[in-house]
Amino acid sequence: MNGTVTWWQGVGGGLQLLSRQVLGISGLIIVVTILLTALFGDFLAPADPLALSIRDKFLPPSFAHPFGTDFLGRDVFSRVVSGSRIAMTAAVVAVSLSAGIGLVLGMLAGMGPRWLDYSLLLLFDTLRSFPVVMFALAVVTLVGPSLETIIFVVVVISIPLFGRAVRTQTLALKSSEFIHAEIAMGASLGRLMAVHLLPNVLGPIMILAAMEVPVVITTEAGLSFLGFGVRPPAPSWGNILNDGFIYVRNSPWPLLFGGLPIILTTLGFTFLGEALRDILDPRLRKEE
Amino acid sequence: MILYMVKRTALGIVIIMLAVTLLYLMIHAVPGDPATVMLGPRATPELIAAMEQRMGLDKPLPMQIVSFFGRVLSGDLGVDVFAERPVAETIVGVLPYTLVLVAAGMSWALLLGVPLGVYSATHPDSWMDKAAGVSSVAFIAMPPFVVGLYALLLFAVTLGWFPVIGGGQEKGWIGQLHHLVLPAFAVGLGWVGYLARLVRASMLEVLAENHVRHARAHGLPHNVILYRYVLRIAILPAVTIIGIGIGAMLSGVVFAEIIFARPGLGKLIFVAVQQRNFPLIMGTVLVTTTLFVIATTLSDILNALLDPRIRSRL
Numbered sequence: 001m002n003g004t005v006t007w008w009q010g011v012g013g014g015l016q017l018l019s020r021q022v023l024g025i026s027g028l029i030i031v032v033t034i035l036l037t038a039l040f041g042d043f044l045a046p047a048d049p050l051a052l053s054i055r056d057k058f059l060p061p062s063f064a065h066p067f068g069t070d071f072l073g074r075d076v077f078s079r080v081v082s083g084s085r086i087a088m089t090a091a092v093v094a095v096s097l098s099a100g101i102g103l104v105l106g107m108l109a110g111m112g113p114r115w116l117d118y119s120l121l122l123l124f125d126t127l128r129s130f131p132v133v134m135f136a137l138a139v140v141t142l143v144g145p146s147l148e149t150i151i152f153v154v155v156v157i158s159i160p161l162f163g164r165a166v167r168t169q170t171l172a173l174k175s176s177e178f179i180h181a182e183i184a185m186g187a188s189l190g191r192l193m194a195v196h197l198l199p200n201v202l203g204p205i206m207i208l209a210a211m212e213v214p215v216v217i218t219t220e221a222g223l224s225f226l227g228f229g230v231r232p233p234a235p236s237w238g239n240i241l242n243d244g245f246i247y248v249r250n251s252p253w254p255l256l257f258g259g260l261p262i263i264l265t266t267l268g269f270t271f272l273g274e275a276l277r278d279i280l281d282p283r284l285r286k287e288e
Numbered sequence: 289m290i291l292y293m294v295k296r297t298a299l300g301i302v303i304i305m306l307a308v309t310l311l312y313l314m315i316h317a318v319p320g321d322p323a324t325v326m327l328g329p330r331a332t333p334e335l336i337a338a339m340e341q342r343m344g345l346d347k348p349l350p351m352q353i354v355s356f357f358g359r360v361l362s363g364d365l366g367v368d369v370f371a372e373r374p375v376a377e378t379i380v381g382v383l384p385y386t387l388v389l390v391a392a393g394m395s396w397a398l399l400l401g402v403p404l405g406v407y408s409a410t411h412p413d414s415w416m417d418k419a420a421g422v423s424s425v426a427f428i429a430m431p432p433f434v435v436g437l438y439a440l441l442l443f444a445v446t447l448g449w450f451p452v453i454g455g456g457q458e459k460g461w462i463g464q465l466h467h468l469v470l471p472a473f474a475v476g477l478g479w480v481g482y483l484a485r486l487v488r489a490s491m492l493e494v495l496a497e498n499h500v501r502h503a504r505a506h507g508l509p510h511n512v513i514l515y516r517y518v519l520r521i522a523i524l525p526a527v528t529i530i531g532i533g534i535g536a537m538l539s540g541v542v543f544a545e546i547i548f549a550r551p552g553l554g555k556l557i558f559v560a561v562q563q564r565n566f567p568l569i570m571g572t573v574l575v576t577t578t579l580f581v582i583a584t585t586l587s588d589i590l591n592a593l594l595d596p597r598i599r600s601r602l
Binding site: 228 | 299302303304306307310311314422425426428429430431433434437438440441445446535536538539540542543546547554557558560561564566569570572573576577580581584
């Protein structure tokens with residue numbers, strides 16, 4: 001066992017490093033809290049997020065309604081809690097899809113022939129040249145607004161990010177001795193990618209994934225806010241903001257509390273992503 | 289250098305053409321053609337056929353794309369079938385508002401972000417550096433539309449310092465500036481954070497390099513070293529990111545224009561999507577994508593001018 005590290009030693013060391021970073025820890029706490037809220041929101045929400053009570057509209061924060069009520073008398077706190085599930089679903093699905101596709105394309109670009117590398121790079125550059133919201137609005141017009149549409153848009157836009165990072169990493173690894181040895185021993189391209197390259201590109205992928213979650217959440221909330229995302233009355237954070245925006249002169253509370261979870265979540269994932277970067281790959285700090 | 293510029297420009301043009309082709313293919317790949325979507329479920333087949341003919345959708349797809357490029361090159365972005373006027377005219381009419389907003393947002397981000405980064409790098413681990421570091425991350429984490437909504441809530445609705453609605457077209461240039469403050473604040477705030485962090489990181493890196501030590505050993509004044517030898521190199525990553533920043537701002541601008549009811553490209557596409565006005569949507573996406581590609585191409589070329597090492601990379 002000389003020189004090797006068992007997994008629990010690895011995890012222990014990682015936690016120790018992470019704890020040196022106050023921001024990393026607070027990021028982790030925020031992320032865990034939001035994930036738990038998304039999973040168990042139904043038990044946490046004091047009221048039905050869709051239940052109307054017109055008589056109680058525009059109430060300021062109180063004990064019964066910590067975040068106040070909106071223009072239909074719905075409990076904003078329950079809606080925010082319930083909205084975390086929509087945001088997290090979009091984030092998890094979109095980030096894993098784009099990371100997965102970007103991973104494969106990036107490794108292919110790095111390992112494959114030159115023409116494939118160039119074509120994929122050109123594809124990445126093209127996909128990145130659309131301003132996100134404009135592109136999203138065009139897609140929404142075509143296929144109609146829904147959570148699936150938003151996830152599709154974010155996946156398309158995010159693939160280049162993962163693809164490029166994986167390609168760079170693959171190119172660097174390609175010339176290393178252990179890969180040469182594997183090729184000399186007759187390893188197939190599939191084996192090279194799955195067994196030898198994958199573990200080495202997972203670190204950067206995880207960092208990027210954490211950093212990409214805010215992008216997904218912001219896009220979902222933004223499009224829902226415009227009325228082209230998750231359909232109302234579903235309590236997406238963007239929908240809460242839109243209701244709050246329209247009735248801002250009646251009550252500022254829904255707008256105020258609708259924005260908070262978005263800021264908190266983006267902050268949490270950004271802190272966590274940066275802490276991960278410091279732990280997993282100090283070299284990446286320079287490339288910023 | 290000229291070779292690099294030519295190659296980089298060619299790449300930019302290829303990217304724009306690919307992007308437009310992709311967009312065009314996508315429109316045709318989805319079930320339900322644009323004419324049907326535009327006219328709604330109660331349209332008769334004759335109406336749909338007439339609309340398709342008007343929009344040139346009755347020809348084979350490759351033909352459509354080629355003729356689309358031909359028309360775009362001659363400045364014709366098609367006819368807005370709802371307003372009965374050329375799309376190009378509509379877009380040119382609102383474009384200045386968006387460009388001014390992007391320019392204002394980027395300018396104040398640069399004016400605040402770069403000095404903040406320089407200060408943090410020259411005073412590392414001071415309380416100011418730490419405060420700037422934390423607030424930079426916070427600024428980056430706040431999406432522009434949330435910043436816009438909060439700014440609207442605080443400065444326009446609660447305090448009443450700034451106007452809520454419109455671009456101030458009728459009030460002269462002071463009125464227009466007054467109307468520009470909050471939207472520019474919203475689209476620029478995140479970039480203050482980005483630029484501050486970027487400049488700080490790259491300055492610290494350059495400060496540790498040999499040529500700086502050399503200059504110090506020669507007894508050059510601190511400020512001369514800082515601004516003539518360090519900042520000139522350290523500013524490079526910031527220059528590159530401005531191109532991307534303008535592209536990202538084109539997204540933020542959509543929200544700022546809607547929240548503050550300003551005219552502009554964002555407002556235009558928002559209304560176009562509500563009307564399912566395909567020619568207008570295509571035109572707006574085309575123009576914004578082109579703007580984005582021009583911005584990134586220019587910043588790459590500028591970067592190559594400033595740093596000769598980059599030229600060999602393309």
